[in-house]
Every structure is written in structure tokens, then in C-alpha cells.
Amino acid sequence: MKFFKIYQNFFLRNLIINALVVGIIFACVYDEFSVENLDWFYLFKKICLGYLPMYFGVLCSNIVLIKIFFFQKKYKIFAVLFIVYWICFYFLMSWYFLYTDLGRLKTLSVFSLVCNGTGIYFLHLWIVQKISQTSKDLINYESELSFLKQQLNPHFLLNAMNNLYGESLVAPERLPDRILNLSDMLRYQIEATKKDFVLLVEEVEFIKKYIEYYAFRNERLSITQNYEGHFEGIEISPLFFLPLVENAIKFSGETSAPYIILDVSVKERKLSFSINNNFLITGSRLSSTGIGIENLKRRLEVYGLKHELKYEKKDDLFSIKLIIWDLPTAAL
Incomplete structure (x- = not known):
């Protein structure tokens, strides 16, 4: 539950996710530098150059391919587009890394990016769904508790019994309907609040x-x-x-x-x-x-x-x- 609360913080959530993406870029370029002659500013610039295209590559894959095709159950179209997209992305990024003097982009790095980016997106959706479900359950419980407090307190029941007693004296033929009305309300409330x-x-x-x-x-x-x-x-x-x-x-x-x-x-x-x-x-x-x-x-x-x-x-x-x-x- 504590993790869900932290995850609801937009800044912290994106900081963690972006740190993972930067970590992948760092792994791609770090081995080109020696520890003795490491220029951190130059390394940071290299990471930034590699970060943006790879981040937007994952973003487009998630919100276009997965959201539009996979979640709409267009699995065949999704499979073809997903493979074509990431193959094209690999060759494009290989050219881009050489052009920006970032070195050669390794196949393993792109594969890691695909797996991590897609996996993080599904994890994000699952966490958001769990947070939403928890909030719904909490609201339903609060509504149920509020209703029961009002309807089942002694004052309410005393008034209900007095009203039913008065009705039984004045118009006893209507009493069964009144009792059923009250019973139906309480039954519906108890059953309904178990559902979304x-x-x-x-x-x-x-x-x-x-x-x-x-x-x-x-x-x-x-x-x-x-x-x-x-x-x-x-x-x-x-x-x-x-x-x-x-x-x-x-x-x-x-x-x-x-x-x-x-x-x-x-x-x-x-x-x-x-x-x-x-x-x-x-x-x-x-x-x-x-x-x-x-x-x-x-x-x-x-x-x-x-x-x-x-x-x-x-x-x-x-x-x-x-x-x-x-x-x-x-x-x-």
C-alpha cells in the first residue's frame, strides 16, 4: 500500500522510470571511457543525446502500438507492426549513435530497451488499475458504512417502528408494503456496495x-x-x-x-x-x-x-x- 502511494506521485514515478532508461544509455556508452580519463560532463552529454530518441521510441511503441492495437485485440496487426517498428528503430538508432559519435548501438541494448520499456508500461497500467480498484473499494465501503450508520442506528429504527405501528392502526392493509419497502432498501444497499x-x-x-x-x-x-x-x-x-x-x-x-x-x-x-x-x-x-x-x-x-x-x-x-x-x- 505504501508503494502505491509513492507511485501516485507523478514526479517520483517518472523519476524512477527515466532513471532506468538513462541507466540503459549509460551502459551503452560507459565502456568507451576509461576510469582514469572519465569526463563526467562529456559522458552526461552523450547520455542526453542517446536518451531522447530512445525515450520517445519506447513512448510511441507504448501509446500507439500497444494502446491502439494490442489493447483493442488486433493481435495480428500488432505483432507485425511491433516487429517492423523495432527493427526499423534498431537500424535508425544504430545510424544515429554513429552519427552523434555515441558508438555502435548493440542489439542486446535495444532488446533490453524493448523488454524494459514494454514491461514497465504494463507494470504501470497494472499499478494504476490496482490503485483505482483500491480507491473504488474504499469509496464503496465508506458509502456502505455511512448508509448503515444512518439506517441502522436506534433512532432510525425507533422512528421506523413507530411509523409502522401508526400505519398498522390507521391503514393495516398497507403495512406489508411498507415493511417490504424498508427491507428491499436495506437488502439492495448491502448487495450493491459489493460491486463496482x-x-x-x-x-x-x-x-x-x-x-x-x-x-x-x-x-x-x-x-x-x-x-x-x-x-x-x-x-x-x-x-x-x-x-x-x-x-x-x-x-x-x-x-x-x-x-x-x-x-x-x-x-x-x-x-x-x-x-x-x-x-x-x-x-x-x-x-x-x-x-x-x-x-x-x-x-x-x-x-x-x-x-x-x-x-x-x-x-x-x-x-x-x-x-x-x-x-x-x-x-x-
Whole structure:
């Protein structure tokens, strides 16, 4: 874990990688000098002359050949281009080394450069993937813990039991649905946070159940929900919208006439989510920590989602709008 933290430092990571490349150049030219007559400035200049073309040679191989062809599973084209590229590179660099008086570039050195450069690139991708996965797991655990703290604390359960008891006296025929609603919410939360992504359809259904439950708890709460587009096959990280809906219900609930307007629309893989709620300008007993929005920003960053997030307070209205492009789709 400590290594992953160090690796996330852009400066240190590139310093280590570039030091390896310089080491290969150094090995190519060092044997041309005697220890007694070693001119370090001249040796440094030689290393710089050899460093740039070899560095960009590895860079082009990694971000063009490997990223575009290998990762796109065009293996036959990749194999041919990879061999042709490095053969041409070898002859070009052999001429370049003689032209710049660096000596003759050895085949072993180029082979070492290919292996090390490609290997370091794959190692880099693996480390970045592990860091990303660790961050996702941490966020999911934090979301699960936050939700469980709120939903499973004695105060919440006491209110839930009191509400269900009151419902059983007034309208007992509706009690089974209320119990199932609460049970489904808790079950979904426990199962969903074990995954990186869930179906958007499931996430929307969870939000509907969550809103339905709190509308039942607060009869004064007016909620308008609009859903447009085809949600099937689109994926999103679990409990993604919960903090925003949760805050809207919490802060609007303090007003005399609480209301929430929720709009969710999907067009192809573009998602638009907006929520508006009223709140008390003064006299609120709640403190706005901004944790919900900060958590959302962090998740957007960790999952690498292309997005646009806007929010503002105007008079007694709080508005937030989130647009996400290129959402992942479920495997068929």
C-alpha cells in the first residue's frame, strides 16, 4: 500500500522510470571511457543525446502500438507492426549513435530497451488499475458504512417502528408494503456496495423506494419525479445518487411546505440528473457539511467518468445538476 502511494506521485514515478532508461544509455556508452580519463560532463552529454530518441521510441511503441492495437485485440496487426517498428528503430538508432559519435548501438541494448520499456508500461497500467480498484473499494465501503450508520442506528429504527405501528392502526392493509419497502432498501444497499457497478435501472428503483419511504414518513413532503429515456443496459456505481437525494429530503423537511423536484433522463449513454429542493434560509438546526457533494466529486474522479457538475443556492432553493457521458454498459 505504501508503494502505491509513492507511485501516485507523478514526479517520483517518472523519476524512477527515466532513471532506468538513462541507466540503459549509460551502459551503452560507459565502456568507451576509461576510469582514469572519465569526463563526467562529456559522458552526461552523450547520455542526453542517446536518451531522447530512445525515450520517445519506447513512448510511441507504448501509446500507439500497444494502446491502439494490442489493447483493442488486433493481435495480428500488432505483432507485425511491433516487429517492423523495432527493427526499423534498431537500424535508425544504430545510424544515429554513429552519427552523434555515441558508438555502435548493440542489439542486446535495444532488446533490453524493448523488454524494459514494454514491461514497465504494463507494470504501470497494472499499478494504476490496482490503485483505482483500491480507491473504488474504499469509496464503496465508506458509502456502505455511512448508509448503515444512518439506517441502522436506534433512532432510525425507533422512528421506523413507530411509523409502522401508526400505519398498522390507521391503514393495516398497507403495512406489508411498507415493511417490504424498508427491507428491499436495506437488502439492495448491502448487495450493491459489493460491486463496482450496478444497473442504472436498479439504482433508479432504489431511489424511488427511498423517496417513497420518506414521503410516507413526512406527509407534508411534496415530491415530483420525472424519468425519461431507456435505462436498460446502462451501469452506474452503487448508491451514486443517494447522498444528493438524502440531503434534499433532509433539508427540505425543515420547511413548512417541503418539496423536491427530481429529473432523470438518459439518451444513449448520456445521463442527466437534477434535483431541486427548498430549505430554511435561517434557523436551520442542520449543518451543511458538503460531504455528500464532495463524496460525489471523489467518486466521479475515481471512476474516471466524463461529467459536468453544477450546483447553486438561490433564495430558499438549492439546485444541483449532474451530466455524465459515456457511461459503461452491461456485458451481454
